[in-house]
Amino acid sequence: MTKQQKIGLILGPALFAFILFLVPVQGELTEVGKKVLASMVWMIIWWSTQPVTLGQTALLPVLLFPALGLNDAGINATSGYVHTAVLLTTSVFWLGSAIEKWNLHRRIAFTILSVLGTKPLSIMMSFAFATGIISMWMSNTASTAMMIPIVAALTISIGEYDKNYGKLMGAALMLTVAFSATNGGTATPIGNNANIVGIGIIEEMTGVVIDFPSWMIIAVPICMMMILVSTYIIYRSMGLGKVNISIDRKIITEELHKLGTMSTGERHVLIVLAFAILSWITKTFWSPFLPFISDHMIGGFAVAILFLWPVNWKTNEPTLDFKYAVSHTSWDAVFLIGGSLVLGSAFADSGLTDWIAAQMAGFSALPEFVLIIVLAVIASLVTELGSNIVVAAVFIPIAASIAKSAGYAPMLSMVNIIFACGFAYMLPQGTPPNALAAGSGLVENKQMLKTGTLVKVVILILYPIMYFGADKLGLVRF
Numbered sequence: 001m002t003k004q005q006k007i008g009l010i011l012g013p014a015l016f017a018f019i020l021f022l023v024p025v026q027g028e029l030t031e032v033g034k035k036v037l038a039s040m041v042w043m044i045i046w047w048s049t050q051p052v053t054l055g056q057t058a059l060l061p062v063l064l065f066p067a068l069g070l071n072d073a074g075i076n077a078t079s080g081y082v083h084t085a086v087l088l089t090t091s092v093f094w095l096g097s098a099i100e101k102w103n104l105h106r107r108i109a110f111t112i113l114s115v116l117g118t119k120p121l122s123i124m125m126s127f128a129f130a131t132g133i134i135s136m137w138m139s140n141t142a143s144t145a146m147m148i149p150i151v152a153a154l155t156i157s158i159g160e161y162d163k164n165y166g167k168l169m170g171a172a173l174m175l176t177v178a179f180s181a182t183n184g185g186t187a188t189p190i191g192n193n194a195n196i197v198g199i200g201i202i203e204e205m206t207g208v209v210i211d212f213p214s215w216m217i218i219a220v221p222i223c224m225m226m227i228l229v230s231t232y233i234i235y236r237s238m239g240l241g242k243v244n245i246s247i248d249r250k251i252i253t254e255e256l257h258k259l260g261t262m263s264t265g266e267r268h269v270l271i272v273l274a275f276a277i278l279s280w281i282t283k284t285f286w287s288p289f290l291p292f293i294s295d296h297m298i299g300g301f302a303v304a305i306l307f308l309w310p311v312n313w314k315t316n317e318p319t320l321d322f323k324y325a326v327s328h329t330s331w332d333a334v335f336l337i338g339g340s341l342v343l344g345s346a347f348a349d350s351g352l353t354d355w356i357a358a359q360m361a362g363f364s365a366l367p368e369f370v371l372i373i374v375l376a377v378i379a380s381l382v383t384e385l386g387s388n389i390v391v392a393a394v395f396i397p398i399a400a401s402i403a404k405s406a407g408y409a410p411m412l413s414m415v416n417i418i419f420a421c422g423f424a425y426m427l428p429q430g431t432p433p434n435a436l437a438a439g440s441g442l443v444e445n446k447q448m449l450k451t452g453t454l455v456k457v458v459i460l461i462l463y464p465i466m467y468f469g470a471d472k473l474g475l476v477r478f
Helices: 003-022 031-049 054-058 060-067 084-101 104-116 120-135 140-145 148-159 163-184 193-206 212-237 249-258 264-281 295-308 322-327 331-349 352-358 361-365 368-382 388-406 410-420 432-439 445-472
Strands: 310-312
Touching: 003 031, 031 054, 031 060, 031 331, 031 352, 031 445, 054 331, 054 432, 060 331, 084 104, 084 140, 084 148, 084 264, 084 295, 084 322, 084 331, 084 432, 104 148, 104 249, 104 264, 120 140, 120 163, 120 212, 140 163, 140 432, 148 163, 163 212, 163 432, 163 445, 193 388, 193 410, 212 445, 264 295, 264 310, 331 388, 331 432, 361 368, 361 388, 368 388, 368 410, 368 445, 388 410, 410 445, 432 445
Parallel strands: none
Antiparallel strands: none
16 A cells, blocks of 8 residues: 555545534534535545545445435435446446457547557547547446447557557547547537536526537537546646657558457447447437437347357357456446445535535626636536536525526526536546446556646636636627
């Protein structure tokens, strides 16, 4: 155990005890809220320093909440672990295990390398925009998880020629995929759950319906800016600009030829994977006719096909067997997502959000542009610690109230919160893509914290200028 891990091991429960026994209950900070705050601080410290695994830390609510009597106060300690996002993540991991089992990921990886070469920035930008565009129409979690085997294969392939370069590139690509999935989700009304929830709240509060064209005319340019900026910052902060290595395309082509023709298993996996991706991407068009089918059901159905579809009818060998799928799943990432959801729900249900709102009463005196920046900064920091859905649900009404009291049209401030909820780059629990990146084993938490902080700062400088500028140019049409 490293020195940092030893400090974290002691500091987590120490601060938990300090908040629990020495911080007074006052104002909006209730006894229940204080207990949740203490638990949250313990989890954040352990997630940051990792004295135990990410998954083990994520299970702390199962022990702490009942012991603190939070279950009796209406705080659910277990619902997040069986949330649809967790089920979706598991199904996509199993799809990824099928890709690995039949070496389809190596074929995809070498095909990408043969087309793009091995210059870091070109590969990163390709992954960034591919992931971002997919995330506009499907789950950010799924779009990240399906890229992990490909990134891992690229890392191994590059590492065969330069181990250090391969390791560095793996971390950079994993961060690129995670951040691009989050950024891509901002581009459409259905790109992430915060968008859906936020737009729904706005409709309920104001009666204004934000349609696809109205949203995307503002969101797509902001999304493209975030993808470009975050990818370039990753490239520079990881030191890849100083790397001058490329792999002979002939070597990559030879490796691709060694794989031979596609096996039956590869074909099965490719067909099922294409079906799943197409279903996720086109869901907005067919969901009115099949409204009961959700993203995790599509993933589960795809996995079921792989379990039942034999590659050899004589031996009845399935394309994917359950034991292989379970053993090749990053359970740390699965439990991390579940724990983050539990924490996010507890954050709202305990009244902690009300306590935060009470601290913001003086913001109504700010100029509108400054208010947009302040609200974006606060929402983007809080969303690192809890569910972006919860942050959107709590802060949108707060933003509307502050804007009205200041004499501003509330819509600009309300939509601003939805965007800011997507600026979570620093911590593994900030978003499911971050959790998947942390659980992949390809990127260290300190790399995510350092790079994510830089990305957040730059985007929080550029985003308000673009957003407020779009309003002044008449592009905000709601």
